[in-house]
Amino acid sequence: xxxxxxxxxxxxxxxxxxxxxxxxxxxxxxxxxxxxxxxxxxxxxxxxxxxxxxxxxxxxxxxxxxxxxxxx
Numbered sequence: 001x002x003x004x005x006x007x008x009x010x011x012x013x014x015x016x017x018x019x020x021x022x023x024x025x026x027x028x029x030x031x032x033x034x035x036x037x038x039x040x041x042x043x044x045x046x047x048x049x050x051x052x053x054x055x056x057x058x059x060x061x062x063x064x065x066x067x068x069x070x071x072x
Contacts, residue, residue: 004034011036019053029053
């Protein structure tokens, strides 16, 4: 939520706990997701089984884009 509050141009942001972008996860990966919908910020937590984490292309692609300095 802090990233969304700081930059009104962002439409979404997320943080990952329990894994690296491409690394294997142990147990469960928690993805904290924030979405800007009109003037409101909505948050949710996604839980992904660790054995499925490397196959989640959406987050891997986003993480790569974000690491190159492009906004989310």
